[in-house]
Amino acid sequence: MITIKEIAERANVSRTTVSRVLNKSGYVSEEARKRVQKVIEETGYVPSEHAKSLRTKKTNVIGVVLPKISTETSNRLVKGMDEIFAKEGYQILLANTNLEPEKEIEYLRLLKSRHVDGIILSATTINPSLVEEIYNLNIPFVAVGQSISGLTNVILDDYQATKDMVDFLIQKGHKQIAFIGVDERDRAVGYLRKAGYLDAMRENNLAVESTWVQKGEFNVESGFECMSQILGTSEKQPTAVLAVTDRLAIGALQRIKESGLSIPEDISLAGMGASEFSRYVTPALTTIDFSIEKAGREAAALILRKIGGENDHGMNITIPYRLIERASVQ
Incomplete structure (x- = not known):
């Protein structure tokens, strides 16, 4: 050689x-x-990349920690990041926690030991142990999807987007609106989206039946089961259902159809996330597009600026969203 x-x-x-x-x-x-x-x-x-990294003290590798690498959201997020990193000669090293919060700290330590130039974390939940670990990293860091005090965060407006969707359903004449959420330890999707729903209902002086509010997981099967609970235990049937993810909404859609009800004639249905398949189900799903690729591009640009020595002293970048009206709501 x-x-x-x-x-x-x-x-x-x-x-x-x-x-x-x-x-x-x-x-x-x-x-x-x-x-x-x-x-x-x-x-x-x-x-030699190894020799080059020894000289420059850089590896040109960014560690990205994801909650579930197989989801469409993760794919779109990484796609957005790669659009920026590829142009600047950086590679991505992915770590998949598979929705296990304890693995987040494990992977942060592992990526630091690999001498990555920076880390982007899409966390499942935020807890004191994780925050302490992040503060001890001493390398450029950006969080996506969850807000961590004092650090740089790229966030989605989960609360306001949910309020807007509920207001949209109300404007369509719906007063009995059910909700399918997830564990509130997930602050963005679990806590903030539920808070947006409850506040919108309260501000419009609309009652919320306890059986209308169900908690599921991030999969289609869970949406099916939650919809079964809503239909089977409620004294009166809601005229609309909002699910915090499109996957949950697709499960709910299947359960509504199997019950002999029609969408949207009997029950209107809305999801969140603008997944690729949301436009192909029947009827096509009304949803929120959170511009996930843009969030990935923004996170990548921020981490590169930090690597370049720019100190933003911590800030929140909120990505704009849009409501997509389709045939599942009338």
Whole structure:
């Protein structure tokens, strides 16, 4: 394997000149640059990433911790990040917690030991142990989806988006609106979206039946079961149902159909997340588009600025959303 010293000898330049050409830094005359590049092309020299990282103290790798790597949301988030990182020569090292909060700390420590240049975390929940671990990282860090005090966060407006969806249903004439949520330890999707629903109902002086509010998990089957509870235990039937994810809404849709009811004639249905399949179910699902790819791009841009030495002293970047009206609501 050819070395920088050998390239320098063949090109009749110093090793410093070769390093400057390889790293694209420092002054090199055009004539010398061409001689070095010619030798590199003739020999097929590929610089060692390990050696380069030792010299520059950078690996050009960003660690990204995700709650569930197989979901469409995670895929869209990473897609947005990669659009930015690829242009700047960075690679992504993914870690999947599979919705197990204890793995978040484990992966943060592992990524730090791998000397990544920065870490982006999409957390399942926020707890004191996790926050302490993040503060002890001492490397560039950005959180996505959850807000951590004093740090840089890219967040979705879960609360207001949910209120807007409930207000939309009310404007359509619905007063009996059920809700399918998730565990409130997930502050963004669990707590804030439920709070948006309850506040919208309260502000419009609408009653909430206890059996209309169900808690599920992040899957279609759970939406089916929650809808069964709403239909089977309520004294009166809601005219509309809001689920905090499209997956939950799809499960609810199937249960409503199996009960012999029609959507939207008997029950209107709305989800959140604008998943790809939300437009292909029958009827197509009314939902909220949170611009997940944009959140990924914003997080990537922020972490690169931090790596470059910019100190934002912690801030929240809120990504805009839009309500998509489709045939599942009348």
